[in-house]
Amino acid sequence: MTPLLAIIGGTGLTALDPLQITGSEHPSTPYGEPSSPLIRGQLGERSVVFLARHGLDHTLPPHKINYRANLWALHQTGVQQIVAVAAVGGIRDDMAPGVLAFPDQIIDYTYGRACTFFEENLSQVTHIDFTEPYCPDLRNRLILAARQLHLGARESCTYAAMPGPRLETAAEIRKLARDGCDIVGMTGMPEAALARELGLRYATCAVVANWAAGKVAGQITMAEIEQNLQHSMARVKNLLIQLIALLDPP
Ligand code: HPA
Numbered sequence: 088m089t090p091l092l093a094i095i096g097g098t099g100l101t102a103l104d105p106l107q108i109t110g111s112e113h114p115s116t117p118y119g120e121p122s123s124p125l126i127r128g129q130l131g132e133r134s135v136v137f138l139a140r141h142g143l144d145h146t147l148p149p150h151k152i153n154y155r156a157n158l159w160a161l162h163q164t165g166v167q168q169i170v171a172v173a174a175v176g177g178i179r180d181d182m183a184p185g186v187l188a189f190p191d192q193i194i195d196y197t198y199g200r201a202c203t204f205f206e207e208n209l210s211q212v213t214h215i216d217f218t219e220p221y222c223p224d225l226r227n228r229l230i231l232a233a234r235q236l237h238l239g240a241r242e243s244c245t246y247a248a249m250p251g252p253r254l255e256t257a258a259e260i261r262k263l264a265r266d267g268c269d270i271v272g273m274t275g276m277p278e279a280a281l282a283r284e285l286g287l288r289y290a291t292c293a294v295v296a297n298w299a300a301g302k303v304a305g306q307i308t309m310a311e312i313e314q315n316l317q318h319s320m321a322r323v324k325n326l327l328i329q330l331i332a333l334l335d336p337p
Contacts, residue, residue, distance in 0.1 A: 092334065093125075093136040093166040094327060095157070097274060098174040099294065099316030101139045105324055106130050114163060118155040118201070122147055125164055131331040136166055140274060148252040149273035155201050158281040168225055168288035170330065171278060172323055174316055176299035176307070178260060179244065179269035184315040186295040187238055187322065188270055189229050190246035193220045194263075195276040197250045202277035204284050213284075220279050222288035229290055232329035238322055244269035246293065248276035257301025271299050292326065294319045 094103060106128035113124050123139040138157060141147045161169065177183055205213040233240035247263045249255060251273035255263070263271055270293050282289035296312040296319075 091136065091164075091166045091168075092133060092331070093138060093161045093169045095138050095140050095169060095171040095278070097140050097172050098145065099296070099313070099320055100172050100323065101141065101143055101145050103128075103130070103137045103324070103327075105328060106135065106137060109134075112164060114160045116156045116159040116163065118159055119153050121156045121160040122152055125160060131328050133331045133334065135331075136161065136164060150197075150200065150251055152274065153201075154277050154281055155204065158278065158285055158287070159204070162285045162287060166287065168222070169282055169290075170225070170229065170327065171275075171289065171291045173272050173274055173291055173293050174296040174312065175246065175270040175272040175293045176254070176260075176297050177295040177302065178247070178264050178271055178299045181241065182244070182270055182295050184295050184297055184311075185319055186241060187233060187319070187326065188241040188244050188293040188295065189221075189226055189233070190244050190270065190275075190291055190293060191219070191221055191226065192245040193248060193275055193279055194245060194266060194268055195248050195280075197248050197273075197276050199250075200277055202280060204281065215280070215283050217280060217283060220283070221290045225288045225290040228333045229292060229326070229330055232326055232333055236322075236325055236329055238326065241269075244293075246275045246291065247271040249273055254307055255300045260299045260301050263299075270295065292323060294323060
């Protein structure tokens with residue numbers, strides 16, 4: 088059996104319309120409720136599960152998302168690999184709005200989030216290896232799918248996970264650039280680490296929604312972010328369909 092694939096949709100992707108929906112589940116977990124029901128469906132040749140990270144009506148801000156419930160619910164339903172779609176700001180000069188990027192590294196600047204499953208009733212202390220925070224094999228398949236579609240995606244970059252919900256100051260973005268970060272978002276952690284703790288294959292498709300603070304003159308508006316994401320989502324959906332064709336056959 089090929090591993091069941093889940094897609095976690097972020098801002099701009101609260102529904103996956105090419106998905107032929109076959110059912111939905113409302114699982115409860117030891118950590119509480121996930122952000123949305125798990126929508127089961129058929130995408131191309133594959134059965135997939137879709138979860139809306141910010142809720143189906145996009146009302147959960149990044150610091151209020153129950154990341155543990157989301158990952159636990161997916162794991163419990165049989166998911167073994169996850170493509171996380173995430174809106175980001177562009178820091179590196181080639182990360183203009185509209186660009187798709189597959190990060191291979193992450194720096195976690197978040198705090199105060201429930202960030203591990205390994206904290207209670209432990210028989211031993213566990214430290215997961217996180218040298219490569221994203222699954223190299225799933226990432227390579229995303230890269231190949233994007234090449235086949237000539238999407239010009241950025242194939243290597245470092246994601247800065249910031250606490251939010253506010254956007255950054257210009258000085259914070261300059262600091263992130265000095266740290267080696269290329270894109271900035273608010274939901275990449277602890278999601279990636281929790282997936283690793285559960286042994287799930289996890290990769291991110293980042294969608295640049297705006298230039299990060301201070302990269303260009305003027306303010307960043309939600310209208311700009313939403314409009315850029317709306318323009319990009321057709322490409323993201325095509326990418327996911329192309330990826331499905333590149334996964335090992337069921
Ligand atoms: N910063 C952090 N998160 C984001 C941004 C940003 O500029 N754009 C979309 N998500």
